[in-house]
Amino acid sequence: MDAITVKHLTKEYRLTKKGTGLTGAVRSLIRPQKVTLRAVDDISFSIPEGEITAFIGPNGAGKSTTVKMMCGILKPTGGEILIHGKNPAKERTQVVQSLGVVFGQRTQLAWDLRLGESFELMKHIYQIDRGMYEENLKIMDEILDISQFIDTPVRQLSLGQRMRGDLVAAMLHSPKVLFLDEPTIGLDVEGKYAIRKFIKEINRQKGTTVILTTHDLGDIEQLCKRLIIINKGKIVEDGALDELIDRIAPCKNLVVEYYDENYVQHDKAQIIGRNKNIVTYQFRKSKITGAGLICDISDRAKIKDATIQETKIDDIIRIAYGREC
Amino acid sequence: MDRIRYYVDVTAFQMKLAVMTMLEYPANFIGWLLSNPIQFLVGFGTLKFVVQEFGSINGWDYGQLAFLYGLAVMSHALSMLFFVQGWFMGYYVIEGEFDRFLLRPLSVLYQFFFTQFNINGLTDLIPGMIVFAYGCKAVDFSWNIRNVVSLLVILAGATLIRGGIYIMMGTLSFWTKSTNDFAGFTQEFFDKTTMYPLSMYPRAMQLLLTYLIPIGFISFYPAGELLSGMGSGGLLTMGIGVGMILLAGLFFKRGLRGYESAGH
Numbered sequence: 001m002d003a004i005t006v007k008h009l010t011k012e013y014r015l016t017k018k019g020t021g022l023t024g025a026v027r028s029l030i031r032p033q034k035v036t037l038r039a040v041d042d043i044s045f046s047i048p049e050g051e052i053t054a055f056i057g058p059n060g061a062g063k064s065t066t067v068k069m070m071c072g073i074l075k076p077t078g079g080e081i082l083i084h085g086k087n088p089a090k091e092r093t094q095v096v097q098s099l100g101v102v103f104g105q106r107t108q109l110a111w112d113l114r115l116g117e118s119f120e121l122m123k124h125i126y127q128i129d130r131g132m133y134e135e136n137l138k139i140m141d142e143i144l145d146i147s148q149f150i151d152t153p154v155r156q157l158s159l160g161q162r163m164r165g166d167l168v169a170a171m172l173h174s175p176k177v178l179f180l181d182e183p184t185i186g187l188d189v190e191g192k193y194a195i196r197k198f199i200k201e202i203n204r205q206k207g208t209t210v211i212l213t214t215h216d217l218g219d220i221e222q223l224c225k226r227l228i229i230i231n232k233g234k235i236v237e238d239g240a241l242d243e244l245i246d247r248i249a250p251c252k253n254l255v256v257e258y259y260d261e262n263y264v265q266h267d268k269a270q271i272i273g274r275n276k277n278i279v280t281y282q283f284r285k286s287k288i289t290g291a292g293l294i295c296d297i298s299d300r301a302k303i304k305d306a307t308i309q310e311t312k313i314d315d316i317i318r319i320a321y322g323r324e325c
Numbered sequence: 326m327d328r329i330r331y332y333v334d335v336t337a338f339q340m341k342l343a344v345m346t347m348l349e350y351p352a353n354f355i356g357w358l359l360s361n362p363i364q365f366l367v368g369f370g371t372l373k374f375v376v377q378e379f380g381s382i383n384g385w386d387y388g389q390l391a392f393l394y395g396l397a398v399m400s401h402a403l404s405m406l407f408f409v410q411g412w413f414m415g416y417y418v419i420e421g422e423f424d425r426f427l428l429r430p431l432s433v434l435y436q437f438f439f440t441q442f443n444i445n446g447l448t449d450l451i452p453g454m455i456v457f458a459y460g461c462k463a464v465d466f467s468w469n470i471r472n473v474v475s476l477l478v479i480l481a482g483a484t485l486i487r488g489g490i491y492i493m494m495g496t497l498s499f500w501t502k503s504t505n506d507f508a509g510f511t512q513e514f515f516d517k518t519t520m521y522p523l524s525m526y527p528r529a530m531q532l533l534l535t536y537l538i539p540i541g542f543i544s545f546y547p548a549g550e551l552l553s554g555m556g557s558g559g560l561l562t563m564g565i566g567v568g569m570i571l572l573a574g575l576f577f578k579r580g581l582r583g584y585e586s587a588g589h
Contacts, residue, residue: 013585073427073586093430101428108425112346124338125429127331153349 003177003209004047004070009079011040011065039065041233042079047226049176052203052210054220057230058321063213064181066230070211071101071179083177097126100170100208104182107166109154115165116150119172126173133172140168143201144194160191167198171208178202180212184219196222217313229320237320241313246285248319249311254281254293257305264300269293277304335431336439343442357445365398365452368520383525388463389552390521395457396551397519397544400483402453405446408488410438412508414495419502421587434492434577464552471558475551478559482566483543487515489569490538492577499580519544539565 017033018024040062047053055063068074070081072088072095081088088095102108109118123133141147144164149157157165163183170178180199184192200223202208214220220227220241227244229237237244254269258277265271268288269281283293290308297303347354372394376387385393410417417423417437426436466472494511523531523545534540542562550556 068424068586071428073424074584075582092427096428097430099428103424106424110342110346112349113342117342117345121338121342124335125431127334 001049002046003049003051003084004211005080005082006046006066006070007044007080009040009043009066009069009081010038010077011062011069011074012077013037013039038233040069040076043230043233043235044079045228045235045238047209047211049209050203050207051226052199052212052224053226053228054224055211055213055228055230056215056220056317061230062233063230067179067181067211067213071099072096097173098176100173100175100178102163102166102170102178102180102183104163104180104185107154107162108169109162109165111155112153114151114153115146115157118154118165118169119150122169122172128173132174136172136174137168139205140171140198140202143198144168160187160194163187163191164194164198167195171202174206175208177209177211180210182214183212184214184216192216192218199223217317221313229317231321244320245311245313245316248316250286251282251284252290252311253309254283254290255279255307255309256281256294256297256303259302259304262301264297266293266296332431332435339439340442343444347444354445354448357448358451361445361448362452362455365449366455368516369394369452369456372521383522385522388460389548390460391456392460392464392466392552393522393544393548394520395453395455395460396479396483396548397516398453399450399457400480400487400543401515401519402446402449403480403484404487404491405443405449407442407484408438408491409443409446410441411488411491411495412511414492415498415501415503418498418584419587423581423584424586427584433581434574438488466551472551472554475547475558479547479551479562482559482563483547485566485570486539486543486562489566489573490540492570492573496573496577496580499583515540515543539569542566 013036015035015037016028017035019027043066055067057063065074069076070083070088072092075089083095084098086095109115110121119133119137122128128136144167146161146164146168149161149165152161154162154165167183178199183199184195187195196219199210199212203210210223212219212223225240227237227239227241228235253272256263256279258279261277263271263274263277263279266281266283269283271279272282273280281293283290294303294306297306369391372390373387376382376390381387382390414437423433423437426433426440429436460466461468491511518526518534518540523534523541526534531541535542535546542565546556547559547562550559
């Protein structure tokens with residue numbers, strides 16, 4: 001079953017165009033020039049229950065706007081969103097009962113009080129019964145080890161600890177869908193590792209559907225089967241990460257170091273560079289495997305070293321961003 | 326019914342958190358505890374000077390003025406406890422602070438006012454009660470059941486009228502998209518119009534503050550009722566208070582439709 005269905009979703013903002021300088025300021029006061037900005041432009045997709053999906057795109061692409069509409073913060077200009085069959089724009093209080101939301105740049109924890117008080121507050125807001133509350137806290141403590149700072153005031157927590165606290169607060173009421181807006185932003189290596197481990201474990205143990213936006217490609221590589229790339233308000237890619245890599249970068253490079261300047265030609269690989277005894281071949285992944293190519297070459301000449309170069313995921317994403325649909 | 330029990334439960338816990346937060350910063354509370362009463366007691370002292378010079382203000386003697394002043398300050402204190410956020414709604418709108426409220430299964434307006442009780446506001450209650458007690462003694466106010474009930478109804482109604490007006494002013498920021506808060510202006514305006522007899526202002530101003538913005542019903546008219554022992558027993562103030570809150574709620578709901586969060 002689909003956890004989320006989005007059909008022809010559109011969001012427009014009305015902005016006042018500002019002129020330059022004092023004259024411009026006065027002019028736009030007297031006769032404001034309104035322009036319509038289409039932040040999200042007729043997008044449709046659906047997300048099955050229990051899937052981890054990443055929304056990525058350059059800054060200002062419309063991904064935050066899309067996520068904010070999905071969790072009911074913003075009202076769409078057009079189109080429809082259904083979360084487990086319910087429309088967040090119409091049945092807000094019912095929809096949010098089954099949502100957990102974490103904004104990486106903002107906290108929902110009570111700043112001046114010990115972390116545990118914020119958890120207690122969630123218990124009242126979502127009317128979580130004691131059994132479920134304690135069980136959830138126990139499960140999450142095992143993954144995130146929050147008990148070591150649960151008695152510390154939130155204002156004294158490190159960013160990584162605060163983020164872990166925010167994740168726990170969002171999951172205490174066992175929501176079916178978890179939205180994470182840049183959950184690893186600004187975190188150190190260990191912090192990122194903890195957050196990713198948590199997302200994976202929660203998804204596995206509770207079958208939670210997870211939607212995350214991120215600029216961190218490590219998040220995508222380690223967490224997501226599915227990737228939705230948004231640019232200029234439209235979906236430019238939607239699919240599995242490895243499919244995207246195959247499509248955008250169908251070739252790999254093989255760099256071979258020979259003992260002398262006698263090198264080998266291969267009918268399934270093209271030589272794209274040579275520097276004395278170092279030769280770079282490019283081959284299509286669909287035609288031959290890297291191992292096969294090395295085998296063939298080493299049958300015919302003595303080789304010292306061989307390295308396979310893959311297109312970096314950064315480059316692949318950059319190519320996808322640059323593409324218009 | 327379940328809904329009411331739910332809101333009461335959350336409210337009780339939020340109050341507990343507010344007290345705990347206050348206890349985190351005792352010096353801050355003590356600061357308010359000293360400065361707020363002084364502010365109003367000095368204001369009242371000035372009034373004494375005016376009355377001494379002119380005998381009375383618009384037919385109100387010093388005891389009656391104290392009664393009015395105290396009544397106004399007490400409902401001001403209560404409105405600071407529950408509704409002070411209304412003064413800063415512009416900030417919440419522009420900074421996207423409503424996002425979190427929209428994500429919780431509670432009314433947005435409820436959360437806006439009740440996620441942070443401003444316990445410090447209660448420090449205003451002290452000068453209010455002192456001056457009011459002085460006024461009661463001076464006018465020989467009789468503490469019978471009817472008067473006590475009327476007084477409580479008036480305080481509740483007056484707090485709602487103030488709250489309603491704060492909400493409506495704050496809601497304007499959904500359209501103006503400006504963080505300008507009306508805090509200073511609002512306090513000044515309400516102080517000047519509720520602590521002194523409305524009858525000393527020009528006729529047009531009186532009509533405005535009776536029919537258009539019902540500030541007169543916060544303290545001036547109810548004080549007259551209590552002092553004369555006649556009138557609705559505070560029910561008029563209460564009725565207007567409930568009406569203002571309902572109207573403000575509708576207006577806020579309309580404003581919230583235009584909420585655009587922050588950053589896209």
